[in-house]
Amino acid sequence: MRPQINRLPENAPKGFAGTAIDRTRPLRFRLDGRIVSGYAGDTVLSAALAAGIDTVGQHQNSPIGLTSWAHPAISHASLASDPQFALPMARTPAQDGAEFVTLGAERSRGMTRLFQPGRTLGLKLDAARPLTRPWRTIPGAADTSTDLLVIGGGVAGLSAALAGARVGLTVTLVEARGFLGGHSGLFGTQEGEDAPEESMARLSAEVEAAEAITVLAATQVFSIRPGLARAHRIETSPGTSRGRVIDIAAERIVIAAGALERLPIFAGNRLPGIAGCLDAYEMATRFGVWPGQRAIVATGSNPAYRLAMLASDAGIEIGRILDARPESTSRFIAFSRAYGIVQSPGTVVASAGTARSGGLLSVHTESRHGHTLVTDRLLVCGGWQPDLTLWHIAGGSSAWNADRCRLEAQGRLDSIALAGSAAGYFTRRGCIQSGADAIDQLLGRARRAVDDPIVDPVHETPDGxxxxxxxxxxxxxxYLDAGIGLLQRPAEAARKRRFAFWRPARGGLTLLSEAPQPLAVNEVAAGVNLGLIPAEAAGIVAQERVASVPLSVQQELPDPGNWVPIKPTEIPAYLIGRYGPEARIVRIVPNEARILEPGALIFPNSDARHPDEAIGVVLRHDPAGAVGLVAARAATTDNPVTVREKGQIVRAQIAEQDT
Structure with missing residues (x-):
C-alpha cells in the first residue's frame, strides 16, 4: 500500500483518527494515472490529501491549495466525455480499482509537475472559471415530490425535518456530504447544553428512524425557486460512482445551509498548506487527515482556539495563535493558554509565502513587532457568513449588518424559510429551535421565540x-474567498501611491463590478469590507450577482433562428422594477463569438462601470448571445451596448426585443 504521509494514527485522540474510514479495508485507485491509496469511507479528496497531494495547480504563476472548497470536478475515465457524470472530489467516495480523471482545466506538462510531481494535480487555472461544475448546466430529471424539503443536514436541518414529520408532512432531507450532524463539534458547548456530539447523534438517529423522512445524502442543491429545487446527486454502485441532476418538487422548503467560513485577506492566502479551520476540523475528525506536524492558527473567531487544543491533544505542535482582535477573552482562549500555546493578540497575517527551509510556509505578521514564522500549515478563520446563496437564487433579499459585519437575510418568501446559521442564529440551542420555528412559519402557526443566548462580551469576545x-x-x-471563483483583490485597492504615469505592474481587476459572474456570498462580503461595494448596496449586489439565473428559466437552448423570450412571470422578483417599470426582454448579440454569462451587467457604453450605471442584466444563455432585461430607453433594435463579463468589456448590440 502506498504511503499516506498525512494520515493520523488510528489511536489519535479527540476523534482525530477519522470516524468515517475503516482502516481494515484498504483500497487503491488512480487519479489522472497516479496511484492513490486510502481506506473505505474516504472520499477522493480526503485520500488525495492523505497521500500528500495538496495543490490544484497554478493560477497566475502561483500555486493554489487543494481544499474542500477548491477542487476540480472529476469523472470515471470511461465517462469523462459526458458532463452529466461529472463528480466533485469532496463528495465522491474513493473506490478500489477505480480510475478517475480531472475535468475542466488543462493539465500542466512542464517544470511544475517535474519538480513537484507528488504534491500537485498540475492543472492550469488561468482560463476563465477553470474549476467549473459541469452538472450545473444540465436540466434536472423529475425525481420525487414531497410536502417538505429540508436543505442541510446539520442540527437545524435535522430539527426542521423532525418537526415537519411530527405534524404529518412527508419530508425529504438533502445533505451535500455523506453524513448527518453538521459541524457543531467545532463550536463546543454553552452552559445548559449537552455535548455537541450527543446532540448530533441523537437528532441523526431520530431522523433515520422516522418513516416519514427520506434522507438523500451526497446530494447538493444548487438552484431553487418556490416549489422546486435542483440538486446534484452522487449514486454509487460497485466499482463506479455517477452524478445525476434531479428536480425535487416540494410544497414547502427550509434552507438550513449553515454558515460559510471567511478567508482573511492577505497576500498568499490560498497557497498550499493554508486551510480554513472548519475544513481542517472535518478532514481530521471524519478522515484522520492532517498535513504536517506543526501549525499556526490565524483567527478573529473563538472556535479556532478549540481546534488548536484538539490538534494539540492529537500530537500536533501549535506554534502560535494569531488573533486579529487586540483584546479578546473566552473560555477557549483561557483553556488554550493553559495548554501553553503562545498567543499573539492584535496580530494580522501580512503575507504568506513558500519557506526556503524548515517547513512549507513562511508567515509574515503585521503588528507592532512583526515576525516571520515558519510552519507546515497555516489554519485561518476570518469569521462566519450565513450561507445565503440559495436564498438569493430563490429571490430572497438581504442587507448588510454593520455591527456583525455580514450579510443577513431580509423579508420572507412564500413557501420558503431559513433555519439555523443561515437564518443568522449563533448557538446550537438557537439553531435547533429555529428548525421547529421554520416549520411553524411555513404552516402559518403561532411562533415561539427562539432562545439564542449570546454570552456577555465581557466573558466571550464576539468575532472581530x-x-x-x-x-x-x-x-x-x-484572494477574496476560498472557493472556486479565484477572484483576487482588485488592483485599485492595492495602490499605495497615485501618479498620473503610474500603472499596475500586474494586470487584474480594478473594480469588483468587473469580476467573473456570479459572485460568491463571501466575495460580496469581502467587497464591502474592502470598500469596493457600498454597505447599503450589498444586498442588491448579492441578489444580482449571487443569484445568477433563476431555476425557472434553466432549459435547453432554442434554435438560433427562433429565440424564445423569457416570460415576464419568470423574471426574478428582485429584478422587477430594477431597470424601470417598462423594462424590456431583449436578445443581445456580441460583436465577437462568445457566450455571455447570466448575471453579467449591461451598460450603455464602455466608460460606465459602476453597477448603478447598468441599464440591464443578462438572464440566460442564447445560441447567438444572450437574453437580457434592459431599460426601455435602451431597448432599440441595433442599439450598441457593452456587457462587462468575466472581467472584460464585450461590445454587443440589441438584435431583437420581445413585443
Whole structure:
C-alpha cells in the first residue's frame, strides 16, 4: 500500500483518527494515472490529501491549495466525455480499482509537475472559471415530490425535518456530504447544553428512524425557486460512482445551509498548506487527515482556539495563535493558554509565502513587532457568513449588518424559510429551535421565540471584523474567498501611491463590478469590507450577482433562428422594477463569438462601470448571445451596448426585443 504521509494514527485522540474510514479495508485507485491509496469511507479528496497531494495547480504563476472548497470536478475515465457524470472530489467516495480523471482545466506538462510531481494535480487555472461544475448546466430529471424539503443536514436541518414529520408532512432531507450532524463539534458547548456530539447523534438517529423522512445524502442543491429545487446527486454502485441532476418538487422548503467560513485577506492566502479551520476540523475528525506536524492558527473567531487544543491533544505542535482582535477573552482562549500555546493578540497575517527551509510556509505578521514564522500549515478563520446563496437564487433579499459585519437575510418568501446559521442564529440551542420555528412559519402557526443566548462580551469576545492586511505589490496573489471563483483583490485597492504615469505592474481587476459572474456570498462580503461595494448596496449586489439565473428559466437552448423570450412571470422578483417599470426582454448579440454569462451587467457604453450605471442584466444563455432585461430607453433594435463579463468589456448590440 502506498504511503499516506498525512494520515493520523488510528489511536489519535479527540476523534482525530477519522470516524468515517475503516482502516481494515484498504483500497487503491488512480487519479489522472497516479496511484492513490486510502481506506473505505474516504472520499477522493480526503485520500488525495492523505497521500500528500495538496495543490490544484497554478493560477497566475502561483500555486493554489487543494481544499474542500477548491477542487476540480472529476469523472470515471470511461465517462469523462459526458458532463452529466461529472463528480466533485469532496463528495465522491474513493473506490478500489477505480480510475478517475480531472475535468475542466488543462493539465500542466512542464517544470511544475517535474519538480513537484507528488504534491500537485498540475492543472492550469488561468482560463476563465477553470474549476467549473459541469452538472450545473444540465436540466434536472423529475425525481420525487414531497410536502417538505429540508436543505442541510446539520442540527437545524435535522430539527426542521423532525418537526415537519411530527405534524404529518412527508419530508425529504438533502445533505451535500455523506453524513448527518453538521459541524457543531467545532463550536463546543454553552452552559445548559449537552455535548455537541450527543446532540448530533441523537437528532441523526431520530431522523433515520422516522418513516416519514427520506434522507438523500451526497446530494447538493444548487438552484431553487418556490416549489422546486435542483440538486446534484452522487449514486454509487460497485466499482463506479455517477452524478445525476434531479428536480425535487416540494410544497414547502427550509434552507438550513449553515454558515460559510471567511478567508482573511492577505497576500498568499490560498497557497498550499493554508486551510480554513472548519475544513481542517472535518478532514481530521471524519478522515484522520492532517498535513504536517506543526501549525499556526490565524483567527478573529473563538472556535479556532478549540481546534488548536484538539490538534494539540492529537500530537500536533501549535506554534502560535494569531488573533486579529487586540483584546479578546473566552473560555477557549483561557483553556488554550493553559495548554501553553503562545498567543499573539492584535496580530494580522501580512503575507504568506513558500519557506526556503524548515517547513512549507513562511508567515509574515503585521503588528507592532512583526515576525516571520515558519510552519507546515497555516489554519485561518476570518469569521462566519450565513450561507445565503440559495436564498438569493430563490429571490430572497438581504442587507448588510454593520455591527456583525455580514450579510443577513431580509423579508420572507412564500413557501420558503431559513433555519439555523443561515437564518443568522449563533448557538446550537438557537439553531435547533429555529428548525421547529421554520416549520411553524411555513404552516402559518403561532411562533415561539427562539432562545439564542449570546454570552456577555465581557466573558466571550464576539468575532472581530474580517482581518485585512495592507496591500503588497509583490508576492503571491490575494484572494477574496476560498472557493472556486479565484477572484483576487482588485488592483485599485492595492495602490499605495497615485501618479498620473503610474500603472499596475500586474494586470487584474480594478473594480469588483468587473469580476467573473456570479459572485460568491463571501466575495460580496469581502467587497464591502474592502470598500469596493457600498454597505447599503450589498444586498442588491448579492441578489444580482449571487443569484445568477433563476431555476425557472434553466432549459435547453432554442434554435438560433427562433429565440424564445423569457416570460415576464419568470423574471426574478428582485429584478422587477430594477431597470424601470417598462423594462424590456431583449436578445443581445456580441460583436465577437462568445457566450455571455447570466448575471453579467449591461451598460450603455464602455466608460460606465459602476453597477448603478447598468441599464440591464443578462438572464440566460442564447445560441447567438444572450437574453437580457434592459431599460426601455435602451431597448432599440441595433442599439450598441457593452456587457462587462468575466472581467472584460464585450461590445454587443440589441438584435431583437420581445413585443
Amino acid at each position: 471584523p474580517l482581518a485585512i492586511a495592507s496591500p503588497v505589490s509583490e508576492g503571491a496573489p490575494t
